[in-house]
Amino acid sequence: MKRRDFLRWTGVSGALALGGAPLAPRAAALPPDPFYAHSFADLSDTQVALDSYLGKPLVLNFWATWCPPCVKEMPDLEVLHQKYTAAHFVGLAVDTAVNVRKFGEKVKVSYPLLLAGHGGIKLMRDLGNKQGGLPFTVVFDAQGRIAERILGQVEPSKLERIISGLI
Numbered sequence: 274m275k276r277r278d279f280l281r282w283t284g285v286s287g288a289l290a291l292g293g294a295p296l297a298p299r300a301a302a303l304p305p306d307p308f309y310a311h312s313f314a315d316l317s318d319t320q321v322a323l324d325s326y327l328g329k330p331l332v333l334n335f336w337a338t339w340c341p342p343c344v345k346e347m348p349d350l351e352v353l354h355q356k357y358t359a360a361h362f363v364g365l366a367v368d369t370a371v372n373v374r375k376f377g378e379k380v381k382v383s384y385p386l387l388l389a390g391h392g393g394i395k396l397m398r399d400l401g402n403k404q405g406g407l408p409f410t411v412v413f414d415a416q417g418r419i420a421e422r423i424l425g426q427v428e429p430s431k432l433e434r435i436i437s438g439l440i
Contacts, residue, residue: 315386333410334350
């Protein structure tokens with residue numbers, strides 16, 4: 274018997290002998306991604322803490338009004354937002370408040386739009402988007418850990434599979 278198999282077997286049988294279940298990793302005990310420490314202004318200039326979105330998967334979409342693929346994917350995100358109420362959707366604008374407010378009058382989405390401003394590029398890089406390109410979508414699990422990163426326009430069917438796998 275290999276040492277690794279022996280150790281695994283003794284850990285499982287030892288836990289069972291003590292009347293417990295086999296020892297399993299405690300994934301739920303891991304803290305959320307440090308990104309959840311941020312808060313951002315909404316279109317009413319009210320600060321929204323990202324940790325208020327813990328407890329459900331979060332689809333965080335970095336976008337800008339001047340980015341054609343960003344604007345093009347918003348209806349797809351809206352459809353998925355309406356379909357998957359067990360997940361949060363948030364648009365984080367790498368743009369100015371004036372531009373986003375004006376855009377919001379023309380293009381309606383029911384998910385929150387928050388403002389990262391030009392500092393959003395550094396935030397994207399911190400989340401793994403080294404190029405700093407838009408659109409950029411990060412899907413977090415309910416505990417706030419990164420489940421998927423998507424650089425470029427989302428493919429609705431792919432995003433739907435990711436979301437349904439988390440809820």
